[in-house]
Amino acid sequence: MAGPSGNGHVFVVYDEGMLAHAHMPMLQKKHPEKPSRLTTIHALLGQLGLLQRCDCEAIKPREATDAEILRAHSPEHLAEVRQITADVARSPTNRELREPDGPGGIYYSPDSLHAGLLAAGCVIEMSEHVLRLHAEEQAAKDSGCGVAIQKLPVSALALVRPPGHHAGYDDTPGHRAEGFCFFNSVACAARTAIARGLAQRVLIVDYDVHHGNGTERIFYEASDVMYMSIHRYGRNFYPETGALDDAGEGAGLGRFTLNLPWTQTGYGDAEYIAACHLLLLPVAKAFDPQLVLVSAGFDAAEGDVQGGMRVTPTGFAQMTRLLSTLNKPMGLALEGGYNQGVTANCVAEVTRALLGDVPVLGAMEAAESTAVSLQAEQQLRAAIALQRTHWPVLGSDAHVALVEHFFNAARRQGSRTHRVGSLRVQQAHGLAPLKATKPPAKPIAKHLAKGTGAAKPKPEHAIAGGGVTIAATDAAVADAMQSAEMGSSSGTPLAGERGNGASDAGRGAGSGAYSPNEKRQRVCSS
Numbered sequence: 001m002a003g004p005s006g007n008g009h010v011f012v013v014y015d016e017g018m019l020a021h022a023h024m025p026m027l028q029k030k031h032p033e034k035p036s037r038l039t040t041i042h043a044l045l046g047q048l049g050l051l052q053r054c055d056c057e058a059i060k061p062r063e064a065t066d067a068e069i070l071r072a073h074s075p076e077h078l079a080e081v082r083q084i085t086a087d088v089a090r091s092p093t094n095r096e097l098r099e100p101d102g103p104g105g106i107y108y109s110p111d112s113l114h115a116g117l118l119a120a121g122c123v124i125e126m127s128e129h130v131l132r133l134h135a136e137e138q139a140a141k142d143s144g145c146g147v148a149i150q151k152l153p154v155s156a157l158a159l160v161r162p163p164g165h166h167a168g169y170d171d172t173p174g175h176r177a178e179g180f181c182f183f184n185s186v187a188c189a190a191r192t193a194i195a196r197g198l199a200q201r202v203l204i205v206d207y208d209v210h211h212g213n214g215t216e217r218i219f220y221e222a223s224d225v226m227y228m229s230i231h232r233y234g235r236n237f238y239p240e241t242g243a244l245d246d247a248g249e250g251a252g253l254g255r256f257t258l259n260l261p262w263t264q265t266g267y268g269d270a271e272y273i274a275a276c277h278l279l280l281l282p283v284a285k286a287f288d289p290q291l292v293l294v295s296a297g298f299d300a301a302e303g304d305v306q307g308g309m310r311v312t313p314t315g316f317a318q319m320t321r322l323l324s325t326l327n328k329p330m331g332l333a334l335e336g337g338y339n340q341g342v343t344a345n346c347v348a349e350v351t352r353a354l355l356g357d358v359p360v361l362g363a364m365e366a367a368e369s370t371a372v373s374l375q376a377e378q379q380l381r382a383a384i385a386l387q388r389t390h391w392p393v394l395g396s397d398a399h400v401a402l403v404e405h406f407f408n409a410a411r412r413q414g415s416r417t418h419r420v421g422s423l424r425v426q427q428a429h430g431l432a433p434l435k436a437t438k439p440p441a442k443p444i445a446k447h448l449a450k451g452t453g454a455a456k457p458k459p460e461h462a463i464a465g466g467g468v469t470i471a472a473t474d475a476a477v478a479d480a481m482q483s484a485e486m487g488s489s490s491g492t493p494l495a496g497e498r499g500n501g502a503s504d505a506g507r508g509a510g511s512g513a514y515s516p517n518e519k520r521q522r523v524c525s526s
Contacts, residue, residue, distance in 0.1 A: 010054045010354045011156035013122045015061035021115035032338035033180040044344040064120035071191035077176045085113040116182035119160035123185035123333045126156045130329035131198040155330040155354045163335040165212030187218045203289035208297020208335045209307035211242030221250035233261030254390040265308035269315030270370035276322045277363040292330040298337030298346040313349035320353040367409035
């Protein structure tokens, strides 16, 4: 298909071979992880003209090799998936064989191995492609040969299934694949990029509503891969891992696992965007990765009953756009999301963000447009306080000032109980979620042109924020506010309550020593 026409250089990888993995006909309609998850997304992207603006040919789908899988998984894990797939192919009507965790959990089909390897291979190819293209662009820029450099970093979207972030490293006896996941595609891609010398540090951001216990487990002792997760936690919510104080072991102790567990439901754009500005982005910038991989699950979306959250397509797009301000090659891989229409709309908005159609919402713009719930504020403060011991940027005067001004401004917007500010964000910036039924009446560029776009320049002598004007003589606050206006920020040292749920046990990634809550349910989704 045609190459990109916007400011973003965006690639899409997709292969119909992943559609072959399906449950028994009488059970497939009721199971949330089904082939139509992909076809619905792909059809909407084409209907809206977004595929035509991306390069859908450059990244060639392929199966991952055994060596690539074994960079993240044990030989026993790979052998198990291969064996059960073969057994199901010989006895396709054996329901107990197809559903090793029972009804509603992961299911096997005669094509499970192929689909899982194909998903992992697509994400590996995506990661290597954006890394190589980014390196070529930087080399051209450094040589001064006059080659035009994209305003946004090169990025790609992998429309893959089955999902992968619950698949970890496990060499203990028994069933290993879980949560609809056979192989951890993102983890395999990160490990392969490092092994081939394409990157030294990789950041994985996971905003699926379920904690990526598999990804955390694989990298729990790593210092070259950082895992960040925003997820629902507590009250027996699957997989019952990802506590606030789960922060790595060994070489990865403290600095390279960052969990933000939401202990309440109903959080939306306001809470998630606040988390990006006040916690994830400043730490990500300090980590300084060469590759950003996103486990893009959309079951935290409003309308997806599994997650119980209220993030809109606009919210997911804004998080994606904020991650692009890291100016690193970025790849997104589909994880969860089981309301097919909602997920498709979210992916469409995220694709627009990658293409540069979505303006960056600065920290104070977000605070003045939304209201963060009191519970989320407490949980964010607790996470920042914990991570501040490992990431000094979160304790800087500028970031302390930013956090206080952010929450003060957000508090003035209205109710403090489970409040979602997505509508105000959309109205303030001329954005609206795309509908699954038909393309927008006006071209996307004209539609966005009606919004306010970037914030108006502030007078040099003062910086406005939260309804007050801060004199430029207050250097710490001024720095924080200026960083916010540019879409960047650096955290807060204030303590807070941790919330519900007990801490998980210590982990030893890749060694079998990792011991998550043994009572976790294995029949829930990615």
